[in-house]
Amino acid sequence: MSAPVLSQTGDMAVEAREIQVPSPRELARRRARRHIGLILGGAVVAFAVFVALLAPYLAPFDPYDQDLTQRLIGPVWQDGGSWVHPLGTDGFGRDYLSRLIYGARISLLIGFSAALIAGLLGSTLGIVGGYFGGTVDAAVVYLINVKLALPVVLVALSLAAIVGGSISSLILIMGFLTWDRYAVVTRSVTQQLRSREFVLSAQAAGASHGWILVREILPNVMNHIIVVASLEIAIIILIEAALSFLGLGVRPPTPSWGLMVAEGRSFLFFKPYLVVIPGIAIFLLVIAINMAGDGLRDVMSPEGRE
């Protein structure tokens, strides 16, 4: 294809060069490069993931190692602090920086795993309901409504109290309590896609329902699922911290940020850094994930948002 051709024959005219339209992916990439919230949030999340993955190499001490001779040493910027324990030590003499680093693992593990379970569950329900409609859809809508009527924290609290707060049970509880938004979003998107002609056209080409759901619908819904997931992860991390703080989440001595806040509570007046440091960590991670998720939505589906 070279310069535009003006020609009588139809085929030449068709082959004449078209205006170069950037692909949706390329457009998204361009918008992403200019989106400060996405860049900042993404950087913080990436840093947290990096720290969590390399925790054994980055942490100066074993987070479980107690040393009662080194109790309650302040962080470097306070009197008595030293670079041996940059963030000080807690009531059992454990290195606070190491616990913070290992705590990132717990928060991210629970956040991502629970979001994965919820995403699978909610998206399946939403896509199936939106695609088949009728009774199937009515059943899905019923399930969504039931779920929406459940107070998440309260139910999570009582379930954690019943089955005990291991990490895997927390993941399962959260996974089964936060699938509703995926279902609502994928259902409405699927309903729109379903009436597009490429679905009918795939059917006319002999595709089965299962094939259409997985190969035609799912790739078109994926963007939306990712955006919902990024926002849900932040919520799950917050709930995990709340449960751990209330003593119904992760069990001590596992270093969870919520648990660290709870343990620091008894020293709140004299050693406030014990509460403030993990509190800041939770705050930063959650706001970063929210910014990144919000940015993803702006970048991927900017329609109707200013």
Add this chain to the structure above:
Amino acid sequence: MATLLHVDDLSVDIETPVGPLHAVSKVCVRGSSGETLCRVGESGCGKTMTALALMRLLPRRAAVRAGAITFEGRDLLTLSDADMAALRGDRLGMIFQDPMTSLNPVFTIGDQLEEVYRRHRAAGHREARERAEYLLQRIGIMSPALRLSQYPHELSGGLRQRMMIAMALMCGPSLIIADEPTTALDVTVQVQILRLLVELQREFRMALILITHNLGVVARVADQVAVMYGGTIVEAGRAADVFARPTHPYTRALLACVPVPGRTKQHGRLGSIPGIVPSLIGDVRSCAFRNRCDHAQPACAGEITVHEPAPGHAVRCLLAATSEVVR
């Protein structure tokens, strides 16, 4: 010539809160290989419904009844869903109206073309790609490899519709149903696409069912014409007969709406048909056109039988009973 497609008394009813809607009633189709059948009519007259019923792509809510639907000697009414799916895209191709939404935006053209072939032929990626490139060359695409690697949004409407045609041809079907394939395109591109369809149909000796509301199109390419109104065929026959001696008032009214270069006077009025398409709920044995017809008589409200002013030329109108054609 052996009959490829044989449809007898096809009816489609859709249940609505105010009673059954007779979207299609008692439609017959007969097609042989190499033949072009055109179905003409305005929006909502049941053209698309007929096609979707043939493909068994209507939602379950729509009740399809027929005396017989046979295709290549197989009874489509009793075929299992899996066998029907195996037939679609393989022996039966379909092209839709809007090429903008008929292609999945997240896959390349090549992926979508290959998919059809690999599903029905159990062929590998390479073989399917070769077939796709060959077909694109056949339909006059200059750089097939480039086109196959592009996404739908990178192509113009005309090119996309060509890709849809190529997709329908991937498995070498014996029947192609094209549902208003040119409606969403520019006028200049319309002619190209239509010419291409007819050329391919002759070359591959397929039967083509062309659904359109453009009579100019029909006159150019059709072997058989069926004019539909209100879910029924009001006039059918060989294209030459129908255009030479249009008998049903609706057919004549439609023809009066088409400007003909040279014949239509410069400041003369184009024909128009007063009134609107009637509701299809309720009784449909009477003439659906009688409220808009200049020749309507009280008897039009009764049951209308089919008359044949010439062999093979069927008209569902009382006027056709008098052998003399009203001019």
